[in-house]
Amino acid sequence: MSTQNCLFEFILLVFFAFCNCSQDYCHIDSDCGPNYGSKDRYLLYDVNPPEGFNLRRDVYMRFAILAYKLKQSKKDELNNFKLVLPPWSRLFHWKYNAEPEHIPWGRFFDLESLKRFAPVIEMYEFFDAINQTYGVKIDEVYVLQHFKDMFETGNFKDRMQIEQCAQKYQINYFFYKNVTSNNVKCLSYHGPATKLSQLLLKSSAKTILLDHAEVALHDMFGDRTYWQCRRSMRFNKDLQKIALDFRQKYLNSSDEFLPENWEDEKPKRSTKGGPYLGVHLRRRDFLRGRAHQVPSINSITQQITNLLEKLNLSQVFIATDADEDEYRDIIKNIPFKTQRYTPDSETREKIKDGGVAIIDQIICSHARYFIGTYESTFSFRIQEEREILGFPPDTTFNCFCKENTECPQPTRWKIVY
Numbered sequence: 001m002s003t004q005n006c007l008f009e010f011i012l013l014v015f016f017a018f019c020n021c022s023q024d025y026c027h028i029d030s031d032c033g034p035n036y037g038s039k040d041r042y043l044l045y046d047v048n049p050p051e052g053f054n055l056r057r058d059v060y061m062r063f064a065i066l067a068y069k070l071k072q073s074k075k076d077e078l079n080n081f082k083l084v085l086p087p088w089s090r091l092f093h094w095k096y097n098a099e100p101e102h103i104p105w106g107r108f109f110d111l112e113s114l115k116r117f118a119p120v121i122e123m124y125e126f127f128d129a130i131n132q133t134y135g136v137k138i139d140e141v142y143v144l145q146h147f148k149d150m151f152e153t154g155n156f157k158d159r160m161q162i163e164q165c166a167q168k169y170q171i172n173y174f175f176y177k178n179v180t181s182n183n184v185k186c187l188s189y190h191g192p193a194t195k196l197s198q199l200l201l202k203s204s205a206k207t208i209l210l211d212h213a214e215v216a217l218h219d220m221f222g223d224r225t226y227w228q229c230r231r232s233m234r235f236n237k238d239l240q241k242i243a244l245d246f247r248q249k250y251l252n253s254s255d256e257f258l259p260e261n262w263e264d265e266k267p268k269r270s271t272k273g274g275p276y277l278g279v280h281l282r283r284r285d286f287l288r289g290r291a292h293q294v295p296s297i298n299s300i301t302q303q304i305t306n307l308l309e310k311l312n313l314s315q316v317f318i319a320t321d322a323d324e325d326e327y328r329d330i331i332k333n334i335p336f337k338t339q340r341y342t343p344d345s346e347t348r349e350k351i352k353d354g355g356v357a358i359i360d361q362i363i364c365s366h367a368r369y370f371i372g373t374y375e376s377t378f379s380f381r382i383q384e385e386r387e388i389l390g391f392p393p394d395t396t397f398n399c400f401c402k403e404n405t406e407c408p409q410p411t412r413w414k415i416v417y
């Protein structure tokens with residue numbers, strides 16, 4: 001190498017060493033995050049605020065499957081998306097303080113397992129990865145809305161179109177004060193979440209937020225990819241441990257009844273479950289919104305007692321959002337052992353209402369027989385869990401009946417792959 005070339009390289013080196021962050025080069029001490037210059041793009045999504053925990057889990061699946069399919073079909077550098085998980089804050093059914101909690105997904109789910117299925121990251125990982133000294137300005141925001149004429153004209157074709165906003169939407173930006181955007185559009189939408197890839201791959205924005213993401217539907221409900229994704233949603237290991245300890249201590253139940261490798265296999269339908277009846281009893285807002293479907297306390301007591309006798313079981317685990325007084329009314333006339341999971345205050349503080357709900361779901365998932373509440377997504381998630389665990393469907397797809405009604409039973413969404 002000539003002296004001239006050496007000198008030139010030296011000058012370049014010194015230049016880059018002292019140059020602060022420009023659009024393309026980041027000095028290590030500058031404001032740029034470690035991934036600023038990378039080709040990664042970020043897809044954020046949020047859900048209509050009143051929606052509960054268990055519908056939100058379903059919306060996650062629609063977008064995790066989109067991220068999974070994008071990754072599989074990777075053709076160009078625009079297709080390099082990471083799906084950012086919206087932290088849990090101010091859920092309608094959960095107690096919360098003035099400050100939003102921003103609970104990361106890892107507190108409820110096994111993040112490693114989620115990441116094995118699709119390129120997902122926590123919000124804090126997103127903040128770490130991008131320049132955030134002056135807050136985050138999201139490049140493009142689309143508020144999804146239904147087509148106005150869909151029900152009038154009966155046009156249910158898959159389509160999307162930027163249109164006027166049907167109403168004034170307030171975007172929460174996940175309750176972060178320093179996240180915003182000056183590029184917000186309304187997107188009338190009908191179709192599966194995977195169709196959004198057309199929009200994403202046409203844009204070259206680094207950060208895109210889809211609000212009211214629940215408007216986008218499942219790609220194929222119940223197909224192989226659906227169940228792969230659903231299986232990957234394993235619960236946080238600490239919560240699994242609390243549920244197992246409870247089952248062992250109070251319900252004489254352990255994992256010995258379960259088939260090996262249940263995570264990845266088509267169920268063999270031979271799982272027996274622990275020697276108890278699992279009940280999910282939805283009350284609170286269901287009492288108001290679905291009064292014509294919700295059975296009386298006396299009827300519930302009677303149905304539980306009849307089932308225990310029929311199944312020859314002597315104990316019942318009850319997961320419910322009922323308050324303590326109502327719970328006591330329910331159990332006082334059941335002539336068998338009853339159990340409810342109630343954490344001490346320290347544990348509750350740590351695992352929050354979401355953790356308690358998950359522990360209730362895990363315990364119901366391992367019962368010999370399960371009966372839930374009609375059209376509750378909380379019960380649906382338990383049914384899916386039992387499908388994955390390999391229970392015979394007769395022991396899973398059952399719900400309480402309102403007295404003197406026809407009593408429809410839940411649809412059997414079985415794993416067939």
Ligand SMILES: Nc1nc2c(ncn2[C@@H]2O[C@H](COP(=O)(O)OP(=O)(O)O)[C@@H](O)[C@H]2O)c(=O)[nH]1
Pocket residue numbers: 051052053054055093094280281282319320321353354356357358360375376377378379
């Ligand atoms: N711990 C616990 N919480 C429950 C139970 N049933 C309902 N909840 C709470 O109420 C919420 C119900 O909302 P959601 O998840 O939307 O289910 P859905 O409204 O029943 O379809 C849950 O997220 C829980 O916070 C239960 O059996 N145990």
Ligand SMILES: [Mg+2]
Pocket residue numbers: 051052055377
């Ligand atoms: Mg709900």
